Amino acid sequence: MPESSHAILRANQYGRPSFIDKIGLFSKLAVLPVVLIWSYLFKWSGRTRKRSLRDGLTRFLLTKLNIRQCQHVIGTTKATYNAWCKQVKQEPHIEAIGEGANLLWVSERRLEKVxxxxxxxxxxxxPIDTHVKFWARVGAKLGERGINVSLxxxxxxxxxAxxxxxxxxxxxxxINHLTSLGVKPQNIQLAGDSAGANLILQVLSHLLHPLEYENVPALSLAAPLKGAYLMSPWVDLSDIHGTFKSGDPTDILTTGTLRYWGTEILRPVPKEYLGYVEANSAGDDWWKGVDALVDRVLITAGREECLKDEIIRFNSVFENFHAHVxxxxxxGVHDDPLFAVELGESGGGAPDMIIDWFRAGY
Known part of the structure; x- marks a missing residue:
């Protein structure tokens, strides 16, 4: 195979750093102890030393490593899930749903409330284990309050890829898989952080404006979904209004990182479909009718994150079309509730508020 073909193949593979990437990864990780010591000695204002270490580590890795290096270090979704199952002594339950995707059950698989x-x-x-731990805790806390829900x-x-x-x-x-098993839309709540919240908005956009591009399957719901929770939603991938810089000194994601990642995601997206992927690029009346698709919506944002102003901007438009937002x-920072739970912190009450919101939905 010609060298150019090798390069193309490698570019389309997940987590396959080049030889130069591997050398760069080694040199960057070599200075990590210095970064951690600095974060510990000169902790960020208002954060515990434990939190400063966690945030400093995350910011360093996501800022200094390129995408291939990050993928190589973090691994795969299935590996994260299997490692968590092993840690909590839970048998993995992986369910194929078509389209090359799987559901990874974080709790007991029940089909009443999901x-x-x-x-x-x-x-x-x-996802990292922080994601799985957070949602496992949400499920456990809801169970303690009498709501038996599967995640x-x-x-x-x-x-x-x-x-x-x-x-x-x-x-x-x-969603089609769950409803085909008999789960009623009124017993399904969607939840996502960052790009996951972006994906929820893609689903709602597809329901409002059915997308035929690349044979996206139809989604027809017999009733509205019960709820949608958007944690630090990635509503702006290109820094449209130049607002990211406000969080640069404090967030775990920098303006440069967000723009770098956004460029990679938006590059293959046809201009006419931009609103599906970048919510803040959609037209003013894009969300008209969304109140008939989902009963309740919760949006959270950290005051110290780069995306804060754009999330507020998104909400100011979205709430015009939905009375229960x-x-x-x-x-805190981007996705702060996840890290607060991981470190045993209160997160300013945000994690408990999120659990209460889910409970109210059932």
Whole structure:
């Protein structure tokens, strides 16, 4: 095979760094101890030392490593899930749903009430164990409050192995699969962080404006979905209004990282379909009729994250078309509730508020 063909093949493979990438990865990780010591000694204002270490590590890796290097370090969605199952002594339950996707059951598989989770990671990275731990805790806390709900995480294909609208196809397949098993839409709540929240908005966009591009399957619901929770939704991939910089000094994601990732995701998207992927590029009346598709919507954003202003901007448009939208700003960074739960912190009450919101939906 010609060298150019090798290069093309490698570019379309997930987590396959080049030789130069591997050398760069080694040199970058070599300075990581210095970064962690610095984060510990000069902790970020308002954060515990443990949190400063966690945020410093995350920011360093996501800022300094390229996409191939990040994928190589983090691994795969299935590997994360299997490792978590082993840690908690739970038998993995992986269910194929078509379109090359799987449901990974985080709790006991029951088909009465289901929270369907779309993980974040810019459509480039798999979930980390933090994601699984957070949603397992949500399920456990709801159980303690008398709500027996099952949680399933969608394993969707990551870029560069597949691009838009593959992930939308797989999200639609997941919902269709659940309803085909007898789960009523009124007993399904969607949940997603960052790119996962973006994917929820893609689903709602597809319901409002059925997309025939690349044979995206139809999604027809007999009743509205019960709820949709958007944690730090990735509503702006290109820094349309130049607002990302406000969170640069404090967030775990920088303007440069967000623009770099956004460019990779948007590159193959035809201009006429941009609104499906970048919510803040959609027309002013794009969300007209969304209130008939989902009963309740919760949106959360950290006051110290780069996306905060764009999330507020999105909410100011979206709430014009839905009377039951709750927008909550909380102290913290991008996806802050996930990390707060992991470290045993209160997260300013955000995790408990999220659980209460889900409980109210059932």
């Amino acid at each position: 929270i369907l989770v779309f993980h974040g990671g810019a459509f480039l990275l798999p 399933a995480m969608l394993e969707y294909t990551l870029v560069p 597949a691009a838009f609208p593959t992930q939308l196809k797989q999200a639609v397949a997941a 709750k927008m909550e700003e909380h102290d």
